[in-house]
Amino acid sequence: MKKIVFAVLSLVFSGTVLAQKSSVWNNKQCAVVLTYDDAIDIDLDNVIPALDSLKLRGTFYIIGSSPVVDKRLNEWRQAAKKGHELGNHALFHPCDASLPGRGWVQPDFDLSKYTVSRAVAEIRMNNTLLKAIDGKDKRTFAYPCGDLKVGGEFFYNQLKNDFVGARGVNASLLTPAETKLDNIDSYYIADQPAGYMIDLVKKAQQTHTLLVFLFHGVGGGHAINEDLSAHSKLLHYLKANEKDIWIAPMVEVAEKIKEYQAKSN
Template sequence: MKRLTLCLLLFSCLANAQQKIKWPHHKKAVIILTYDDALDSQLKIAVPQLDAHHFKGTFFLTGDINHTNISKWRAAAAEGHELANHTLYHPCNSENMPENPLNASEKYSIYQIMREIYSMNNLLFAVDGKSERTYAYPCTETQVGGKSYVDSLRKSGLIKYARIGGDHDAIITDFKKLDPLLVPSYGLEEKTPGAKLIDFVNKTEQSGGMGVFMFHGVGGDYITTAADAHKELLSYLAKNRKDIWVATFQQAMDYISQANKQD
C-alpha cells in the first residue's frame, strides 16, 4: 500500500511538472511579435500592418528615437503597442559590430550598462508615461566587459522581464523553469520567407507553448523581413486568432508569472 501511495505521489509530481500552461480564452498557444532598434521601417510598415489586424507588438527602442519620430512612437504606445528598453547606445561586441567601436560591449562595465538602462527607462517614461519596463539585450549579449550583468539587472528592479536570442527551435514550453530575465526568441535572418514564419507559429501551437519573434527591419533597414512576408504572417495569425493569442511581451510574461504563482 505504501509503495502504491508513493508511486501515485511520484506520478502526480511528474504530471504537474509537465503540465502545460492554460492560456486565456482556451487559446492553444501564445505568439509575441518583438521588434528591435527603433527602426523607421517599423513605424512605416510594421505598425500599420499590426494595426490593420488589431495586433499589438513590442518595440525594443534605443536612444536613437528623436524629435522626428517620438510623436509616432507615442502614438503607437497609445494604440496599445509596448515600448520597451534596448539601452541608449546599443553596446555590442566589436566583432559583431565593428563599425561602432565606441560602444564595444567588451569595454563596458556593469555600472555603465546599468546606467544606460536606467536612463533609457526615463526616456521611455517621457514618451509613454509607464513605469514598468521590459528589456532586450543588445546583440543578445548578456555580458559586458566579460562579466554577466543578468543578476545585477535582476537585483536592480529596473526591468521586469528580459528577452535573449535563439533560433527557430526557441519555443518555450517549460514555464516553471523559465527565467523571466532570460526569455529565448526566434532571431530572424535576412529575408526569412513568410512560410518559415508560419511554420514557427505552427510548431508553437502544436507544443502548446510560447513563441517569441525577434524582428529588425520590416520592408527596409537591415536584417530585413520583407513587408509581404510580415503581412503573410499577420494574416495567418488573424485567421487563427481563435486558437493563438498574440500578446505583447509584458502581457504574456505577466500572465505566466501569475499562473506560476497559482500552481
C-alpha cells in the same frame, strides 16, 4: 484493468497540464510575441500600420539615442496608446566588439570596454526616456546583440527589479515553466519565407509553448530585413487564428509567466 486505469489517469494528467498551460496563454493554445528592434522609421511606416490594421499589438525595442525617437516622438507615443509596448534596447545599443564579426561597433559603445555600472546606468536612463514617452512603469528589455555580460558578469542581475523580463536571441519554443525571464528565447527573422514563420506558429500551437519573433527591418530600412509580403502573411495567419493564439506584447506575456512561475515554486 490496470491498463485501462493507467490510460484514464494519463488522459486526465495530460488534460490538466494542457489546461494549466492554456490558462497562462489566456486560455489559448500558445502565445506569440512580435518584437521589432532598434527604433527605425520602418517600424512607424510599415509595421505599426500593418499591426493596427489587424488590431494586433507588438513590442518595439527602442534605442533611446536613435534619431527616429527624437524626430517622431509623438508617433511613438501614439503607438503606445494603441497598446504596443515600447521596450528598452539600451540608450546607445552597446555591443561587445571583441567578438567575431563586430567590426561595425563604435569604440565609444564597445560593451567589452564598459563597466557593469555604466551599462546599468544607461539602461535605466533609457527607461526614464521611455516613461516620458508612454507614461508606463512596466516594460521589458532586449539585450543589444544578445550580449549578456560585461567583464564576465551578467549585468542584467542588477536590473531584474527594473523589468518584467528580458528578451535574448536563443531560438526555441518553451513552456511557461521552462522560460527564463532573464533571457527569453526568440527566433531571429531575416529573409525567411512566410511558410517558415507560419510553421513555427503551428508548432507552438501543437506544443502549447511561447514563440517570440525577432524582427529588424520589414520591407527595408535595415541591413537585417524581412520581406513585407512575408511579414503580412504571418500577421494574417495570426489574425485568422486569433481564437487559438494569444498575440500580445512581451510585457504582458512575461507578466503571465512570472505569475505562473511564482505560484509553481
